[in-house]
Every structure is written in structure tokens, then in C-alpha cells.
Amino acid sequence: MKPKGPSKTVAVLFGGRSAEHEISVITALQMVQALDPFVYTLVPVYIHPSGKWYTGKALLDKRFYCKLEENLTKLQRVTLLPEPGQKGLLKVNKENCLIIEGLIAIDVFFLAFHGQYGEDGCIQGLLELADVAYTGSGVSSSSVAMNKYLCKGILQAHGIPVLPSVVVRRNQASKSFESAIQQVIHTQGLERFPLFVKPSHLGSSIGISSVTNEKELAAGLANVFRYDDEAIIEPCLMQLMEINVAVLEGDPPQASVVEIPIATAQSLTYEDKYLRGGKKSSNRLQGMASLTRVIDPEYISTDIKATVINYALKAFNLLGCAGVGRFDFMFDKQEGQLYFNELNPIPGSFSFYLWEKCNPPILYTQLIERLIDQAILRKTERLALQREIGFKALQV
């Protein structure tokens, strides 16, 4: 039980300028339903695709987003200054002026973003500058996690197996598209089709395609460059089983049960992840929880499960993650080999459906409470760091 005291004000930040904006809204609205109203005062903060921040109770209604532009007038614009000592969010008026005495006090910033700017260290950087408590991983682990190529490289160097891959940058393709393609097919381990083409910095399967010939590879690259300036290409496993596991920050960090997402096509598409299950008309939000999946199946040997969990915990520590991270692995059924695929520093729905199935189970409400407590703890720990700033060099 929580000690009775003044309730903490939690700002839930969501939306943002990423292609996964909508998914973030779903994650946030779902999370808000699980937030204990007796313990926390909620301040929803929505970052519009334009990048402007808004707050208001209207944000909690799913229907609000159907007529977004019209409804924006119902909200209060807010902002966060990038300097320490701020007690929360500042109100902004239509003319981009701060409103005097327009402070909304915030104790903890709860991040419910997916994708660029929200999951990759950008917003974390702002929150660090403002010196406030926020949930989840910090700047460096977030940014490494959201760069698939870098992340794989670091983990590989520490003995976690990954598939061979190559990166093609947008400006490289703009110079010579043909040579970019040649570079891919001459990379060791990528000589044979089918290959997998995906954006380096995005999650949620946006811009991903599996390609079976050179022409499709070209199309796959072009498709990635709509969304990202970097494409990563890997072999496409023919007999593939995806295995995911979540890890929760703590002393020591704790792993959840594993899940096997079930896809209709060869790999998960955006529609698979977010649009299936859950009728449009239904008021319940599904998001990542709507995916067809098998949780902790018996047909996977305890060995594999143990290896997955082992790798995930190792990677979580190595990268210095915080909050909840979901580690996605691929199991090559032909070769019997396990590969690390990617890390989601803010997984869809915070993987609550995995934590609920743990022994003992961690309910969504408890999970949120733990994330908030840890955020506050980390902020206090930062206080213990010495900051010496002097002007010795300038005083001649």
C-alpha cells in the first residue's frame, strides 16, 4: 500500500513528431486508464504532430483525435523550459507568449512515446536539461536502442548473436542509387535473397519490407527513405520464430515471461501490430495488446527461454536501460540459432500483458507505480553527483 500523503502529479507525455504518433496516443490512453487516481493526479500532455505541446482533460477521450484540428481550441498550450529549477509546465498563449503565473506543477514526467523524438533520447535530453524526473531510459541508452545498427553492433561485441547487416544512407542513394544497391548485395551474409529492408530508427514496422529480388530491394530502399535517412538490410530468415521478452528496471532488473507474436505474413506489418483485433467502434483501446500472440508457450524449450531472458538482462545492463524495455529476438528454426533483433526502450502498451502473466503477476497499475517510483529515485540519485563549475581558466 502506498503511504497516505499528498498525491503526486504525473504528466503523461505522448503523441510527438514520429510516424508512430497514433500508437503513442493508444499507449497513453490505455496507461491512463490503469493509473491509480487515488495516488496520482494526472496531467495529460499531448505533443501535436506539429511539435506543439497541449494539455487538457479533453485529451483523455478517444473521440477527441477524430477531429483533432477543430478540437485543439479546447486545450491549453504548455511548454517546458530547458533549464533546471522549473517546477513544471508553463502555460503559453496563442501568441507564443508565456503566461505569467501560468505554472502547472509536475512531479514526474511519464513518457508514453514511440519512435523518433520521443523514444530516441531527444525528449530525454530536454528533460535532463530541465532536471526533472522522468520514466524510462536515459539519453544514451535510448538513442543507441533506437539505432538498430549501432545497437546490434554493441551487443554483438559483447557476445550476443545478431544477423549480418548493412546500412545504406539516404544521401548515398541520392548520389548513386545503383552503387548503393550493389553495396548491399555484395555485403557478406547478404548475397542471397530474400532480404529484409527496414528503417534504422523507426519501430512499429513502418517502412519495413521483405524483398526477393534486386528490383524489390530498390523499392524497399526507396520506401525506407520516405521515413528515415538510414536503411538497414538483413537476411530474411525463412523459418523464423520471433520471441520477445520485456525487462523491468529494479535491483536487480527483472525479466518477464516470453511471448511469440503471431503474424499473418512473413513478418509483422504495421496493421498486424496495431490495427488487428478490436473493432473500430469499440471504445476499448487495444494497441500492442491487440496483437495475436502466445504468451509463455510450452512448446518452446526452457533452454531457449532461459537464453532469451539471459541475453535480454545482459543487454539491459550493458546499455544502461531504465524503465521497461522489450527485447525482440529471432529464432532460426532451420539452424536452431537465436539472434537479437531489436530493442524497444518504450514498448507498446509497456508490455503490460507480459507482466500480468508473470509469477507473481505485476498488474498494470503496479507496473506504472514502479516506473514512477524509479523515475523519482533516479532523479534523487542524480542529486548526489558533484557538479564543479568554475572560472579558473578565465581568471588570468
Add this chain to the structure above:
Amino acid sequence: MEMIIPIFIVLWGSIVFTYKRMLRYLHFYQQEEYNSSRFLGWWWRCRAFDLKATSLLFLAGLFDSFTEAHIFTALSVALGLILFAWQESDPRVYGKLTLKMTERAKRILRVAWIISAVFALGLAVASIILDPLWLWLGLAGRFQIIPFILILSNGFLWWGERQRQDKFIQEAKNRLKEVSPFVIGITGSYGKTSTKDALGNILQVTLGPTFWPLKSINTIMGITKEIRLKLQEGTRFAVIEMGAYGRGSIQRLCDLTPPMAGIITGIGTAHLERFGTTDNIHAAKAELAQAIPIDGILVCNGDNPGARRIALENQKNTTLLYGLETSIGALDCWISFWKTTAKGTEFVLHWKGKEYSSFTPMFGRLALSNILAAFTLACSLGAQPDYVLAVIHTLTPVDNRLQLDKLGPITYFKDAYNSNPVGFCAALEVLQHYPGQRRIVMTPGMIELGSIQKEENEKVGRLAAQICDLVLVVGKTNREALVKGLQAGGLKPEQLFVCDTRESALQQLTTLRREGDVILIENDLVDLYEAKGPF
């Protein structure tokens, strides 16, 4: 004085009913882009007169003059009007294009309210001083003239509206000057939106930040708004769709966004009604070519005699022709072979002495022509051909333009946007070649074709009869011509279904369809042309 209480009661009902009615008429006024004569044309053509309230008030007048039970009559009328208002659908929610409550719409409504209120006040006074009959019959009259009240209101606002528009246009011009992207104009009787979308996507990926207004925005005010709100610093290219609504309209658009390059997708008979003659259409589209400077780029559809003529008459340093028909004359970029597959179209393209075999998930002759236009322009701007083709491989059709939709074992093609003869025939061609068993078409035919509308609908009817196993004719506008063509083409009576509304046609379709069917939904008419709900 005995009329004061009844007036008070009736006014309540009247306010509720007038509100709903104004919205409904405004809905159509808006779809006619606040063009009063077109709006009145619609009102007259569709006989969109008030029946419900007028009949009620006439009955009330009759009853009241015999019984003089003013309060009872007033109560019944008020209740009746509220009931009618409640029954009317809200155009802000229902309809294919809902009523958008823009600032302009709100202003028109506000002034219309004031005019209505003054009118009602006059009636009230007249009924007190002269005869109670003034109230009943006068109100009926006022319900009849709601469209005119809206027009009057719009007229009052004209000057202010003009000032506001000029200010916005100037803002957009300034913004464009600041950012100074390379502007590409696109016009033609068909394929503008798809070409714009393809070119926008291609340039964005291959050459750099590109701005293109969404959907089929192609009017001065639409483009102005997009530029003011969305044109960002550093944008290198702007692709602008230019709609021609008469001579001079493209010139005005070129004045707003002076083009350095342009595409003319083809000149056909679309919107003939608005232009009057085909010569006018030609002159209107040529305005784009004339606006491009001599060192600019002009890309024209070589398959289309009109577009070819414009290219010939307006030579620039770079003038290029594209097409699918090499027999008409020389082409700079052409497709020599194409094949409809289950997933899209495979094709072989020729450009600068090289041959490229490629694929697009889009369907039909028209889509290929649009892609070619975009390819030609992008490559003439320096994009790498294989990169451009890679983007083309990933394009998806703009909403409802021969869009493939698989519903289990049934294939749908939705081609539901301002159909014209060229587009209709291209869609039928895809229907013919797409792998499947029975071929079905559901269509209300084509509109806005002026004097040739009957003839053209008959023609497509004949063609459809040769390709389709079943045909569903929707609505009444073109029923006669379509049925005539279909019968002439040899369609048997049991293969033909005639439906009054889109809803009943869809209902019919669900009972008819079966595994393996390929269904083409050709053209969805805007609310203006569809059976309107009773007024």
C-alpha cells in the same frame, strides 16, 4: 394583441427548424463553392423546395382562419416543426462530403440568421396589425426562400470576403517568395491529382524536400491555405495541381505560384459544362504552358492530341512528350509493353536510349500515363531513373482512384472520383484484364459533360456491355443513356440491374457477388447529384 402568445410559441419551433434547414442548404451551397448561380441551378434542377413545413403551415392557416384557435394552432405548428427538424439529417455528420463549418460558413450563417430574424419580426407585426394569416403563410414563404437568404447573406459578405482572400493570397505569395521552391504546375482534364501525388513522392525521396497540397486541392484559396500553413523553410520543390474552372483561372493560379515547369496530362471533355466549348478548355489548359519561362520545362502527354498541340505551340528549352502510343508521333519517354497482374502492372519504359523494366502497384492505362509524366519531369530535373522507378514501385493510388481492395475472394476496384470518358474506359480495360471470373460494374455514369453527356454515357455503356457479366446502374441522372448503351452493346436484361440509390445498389451487390468476382465501382457522384433527402 391576441396573436402575441401564438407568435411566441411558433417562433420557437421556427428557430429550430430554420437552423437545421439552413445547414442543409448551406451544405449544397458549399459544394458549389458558394457560386450562387450554380447553387440556384441545383435548387431548381433538383426541385429542392420545402414541402414539409409549407404544407404544415398551409394547413395551420386554413385551420386557424376557421377556428381562430390561435394558441392551439401555434402549439401544433411549433411541435410539428421541431419534429421535422429532428427528423432531418445533420449535414455536418452525414453525406459523402460533410458540411465543413469553416469561418466563412459560420459568417454566412450568422448574417442569414439576422435576415431571417428581421423577416420573422415583420411577419409578426403584420399578423398582429393585419391578419393572423400573415404569420402562417409568411413563415411558409420564408422557409421557401432560405436558399435566397443564404445567397443574400453571401452577397452582403462579399466585400469583406474579398478583402480577406486578397490578404491571404498576398501572404501566400510572400511566403512562396521567401522559401522560393522550384514550382511545377500540373493541369489537364484528368489525372492531375494522381500525377501530383506521384511526382511529389518521387521528388521528395530522390531530390529533396517537396511540398504538394493534399488530395485534390487545386483552387486559388485551397492552394493559398496550404502554402500559408504548410510550406516550410528549405523546401526545394513545390508541385501544384491547377484546376481549370474556365478561361483565366489557370493564369490566376500561375500568378499565385509562378511555375518553372509544368505537366499537361491531357485535354478531354471533363467539366465541358463549365467551359462551354472544347476550344475554351484548350485555351484554359494552354495558360499553364504560356506561364512557364522559356528556360523552363514543359512535359505533355503525347497520346493526347490537345496536349501535343500545346507542346508544339509553346516550345521551351526543354519540351518533352510522354505516352503509351508510339504510333501517334515521336515521344521522349514511353511505355512499350504493359501487363495487368494480380498485384499491379508490369511495364517496360524507355528513356534516353535506355530500356527499364519495372512494376507499379497501380492499375490501368491512366495510372501508367500519370507515372510516365512524373517520371519524365523528375528525370529532366536530374533524378536518377532507377531511383525514380524504385519509388514508383512503392506508390499507392490516391484515395479511390482505381484502388484495389481484396475482400476475401472478391476483388474490388474503387474508381470513385469525378469520372470522365478516358478514366471510365481505362477502368473498364483493367476490369477486363484483371485475373478473375465474373466482371461486374456498378456506376451512376458520368456527369458535367454538357451536351455530350448522353452520348458519352451511351458509349461507355456499350463498352461495358462487352466486358461485364453484370452491370448495376445507379440513380436516375444517366440511367436512360447507360441502359441504352448497355442494351446496344448486347447486355441481356437479366444481367442488368437498375437501382435508385447508391445504398440500394450496394445492397443488391452484396446479394449478387460471389467468389472470384472482380467488381468495379465506377464514379460516386457528389451529394449534389444524388437523390437528395426530401425537403
